[in-house]
Amino acid sequence: MSRPGDYRLVNGTVIDHLPVGSAARAMDLLGLPREGPVTVGINVPSPSQGRKDIVRVEGLFLEKHELDRLALLGPSITVSIVRGGKVASKTVLDVPQRLVDMIPCRNPTCITNAEPVVTVFVREGERPYRFRCAYCERIARVAKT
Amino acid sequence: MSADQHAAQAFHGRSVVSAADFTKAEVLALLEAARQFDRFDPGGPAWGGLAPTLSGRVLGTLFFEPSTRTRLSFESAMLRLGGSVLGFADARISSLSKGESLVDTIQVVEGYCDAIVLRHPSEGAARLAAETARIPVINGGDGSNQHPTQTFLDLYTIREAAGRLDGLKVGFMGDLRYGRTVHSLTEALLHFDVELKFIGPENLRLPRDLRDHLRRHGRSGLEVENLQDAGDLDVLYMTRIQKERFPDPMDYERIRNAYRVDRAALAPFGPDLKVLHPLPRVNEVAPDVDSLPGALYFRQTRNGVTVRMALLHLLLGGALPLEGGA
Numbered sequence: 001m002s003r004p005g006d007y008r009l010v011n012g013t014v015i016d017h018l019p020v021g022s023a024a025r026a027m028d029l030l031g032l033p034r035e036g037p038v039t040v041g042i043n044v045p046s047p048s049q050g051r052k053d054i055v056r057v058e059g060l061f062l063e064k065h066e067l068d069r070l071a072l073l074g075p076s077i078t079v080s081i082v083r084g085g086k087v088a089s090k091t092v093l094d095v096p097q098r099l100v101d102m103i104p105c106r107n108p109t110c111i112t113n114a115e116p117v118v119t120v121f122v123r124e125g126e127r128p129y130r131f132r133c134a135y136c137e138r139i140a141r142v143a144k145t
Numbered sequence: 146m147s148a149d150q151h152a153a154q155a156f157h158g159r160s161v162v163s164a165a166d167f168t169k170a171e172v173l174a175l176l177e178a179a180r181q182f183d184r185f186d187p188g189g190p191a192w193g194g195l196a197p198t199l200s201g202r203v204l205g206t207l208f209f210e211p212s213t214r215t216r217l218s219f220e221s222a223m224l225r226l227g228g229s230v231l232g233f234a235d236a237r238i239s240s241l242s243k244g245e246s247l248v249d250t251i252q253v254v255e256g257y258c259d260a261i262v263l264r265h266p267s268e269g270a271a272r273l274a275a276e277t278a279r280i281p282v283i284n285g286g287d288g289s290n291q292h293p294t295q296t297f298l299d300l301y302t303i304r305e306a307a308g309r310l311d312g313l314k315v316g317f318m319g320d321l322r323y324g325r326t327v328h329s330l331t332e333a334l335l336h337f338d339v340e341l342k343f344i345g346p347e348n349l350r351l352p353r354d355l356r357d358h359l360r361r362h363g364r365s366g367l368e369v370e371n372l373q374d375a376g377d378l379d380v381l382y383m384t385r386i387q388k389e390r391f392p393d394p395m396d397y398e399r400i401r402n403a404y405r406v407d408r409a410a411l412a413p414f415g416p417d418l419k420v421l422h423p424l425p426r427v428n429e430v431a432p433d434v435d436s437l438p439g440a441l442y443f444r445q446t447r448n449g450v451t452v453r454m455a456l457l458h459l460l461l462g463g464a465l466p467l468e469g470g471a
């Protein structure tokens with residue numbers, strides 16, 4: 001059932017199972033909206049999660065570095081690619097082993113905050129994952145993963 | 146493969162940023178190599194018999210903050226091996242580093258020398274320098290992060306004095322929270338079957354990261370506030386408690402007097418207790434401890450030269466076993 005104002009995805013991406021409240025952050029990370037229409041669901045009932053956020057974007061196909069960023073927002077985010085109105089593929093995002101040039105180091109005396117260096121963080125332990133700065137060796141607490 | 150071959154292979158051309166970058170076998174190989182240099186103790190029977198294995202080689206010492214002790218120790222090690230040293234002792238008086246990025250400075254200096262020792266106030270500086278340089282970079286201390294040669298010389302000193310590392314009970318006392326030497330030696334001791342004990346005031350307990358790390362290794366260790374609650378100890382590693390950690394000077398006075406040891410306080414641990422301290426000390430180890438056979442802190446500084454000699458020798462492609470001497 002389609003109502004006026006609804007938009008049905010033809011070719012694009014569905015970012016699903018976002019933790020409630022993270023849809024805005026996801027849009028921010030991806031610089032949305034770009035060209036195509038975006039529909040956002042917030043606090044949507046979900047059988048597996050209770051509640052979730054969901055973002056659907058027409059005409060958008062994400063790159064690896066964008067998926068890596070999204071993965072940090074929650075533990076079981078899925079990304080589905082829709083083509084011709086049908087789901088062509090669906091992936092559960094995995095939190096990357098290394099975060100390269102994605103977040104700044106919060107240690108003010110870390111060399112990465114003094115020199116033009118690409119930051120690198122290495123994933124440690126089990127969920128919730130912690131990331132250690134490859135330079136100052138401090139833990140950067142990347143929450144929600 | 147012998148320890149000699151292992152050491153030669155593991156260290157040749159490599160940078161030394163963090164003790165944790167080295168496996169147990171590599172650490173042991175380095176300690177074994179250092180033992181070969183120890184025969185050439187100044188004033189000892191083999192003194193003067195050491196071949197100048199680094200003759201014609203140059204060590205650059207880039208000290209972006211002063212640390213006279215570390216710098217002199219590296220310089221002594223290089224000079225005793227027949228090499229030369231150049232560099233600066235304090236970035237404030239060096240025009241070389243003024244306003245220039247560390248990456249640029251490293252690329253300039255690597256044209257002047259065969260290896261670099263870097264001391265820098267920013268954590269991670271040595272890692273960055275090592276990624277930049279085509280020659281070995283040795284971390285001589287990066288802010289509050291790492292100082293690997295201190296860790297190696299601590300391990301060497303404990304093993305030399307106790308004859309082993311496995312099976313020891315090692316206590317750390319004083320500033321457990323900010324004490325960089327405590328953190329990296331603790332981590333290095335996880336390679337060995339060592340019982341860890343931590344003695345310090347509530348506000349200077351181990352940082353959470355390290356406590357989690359120990360727990361993951363099933364080696365949490367005993368944490369107590371008073372030395373008399375620590376039980377048996379083979380080794381007591383003392384650290385300085387710094388005034389800046391206490392907003393209230395009265396608290397500082399109280400704590401620093403509570404975490405001070407003298408002969409009487411150490412007597413219950415018996416005559417075999419080894420006492421270490423990275424130096425300089427303020428008042429945390431009373432002078433009457435110095436004459437105990439287990440007072441090893443001056444031995445540590447001597448061993449620092451020995452271990453750094455072995456390291457420089459290996460990094461710059463020296464062979465083992467050493468020739469010459471007794």
Ligand SMILES: [Zn+2]
Pocket residue numbers: 105106107110111112133134135136137138269
């Ligand atoms: Zn950092």
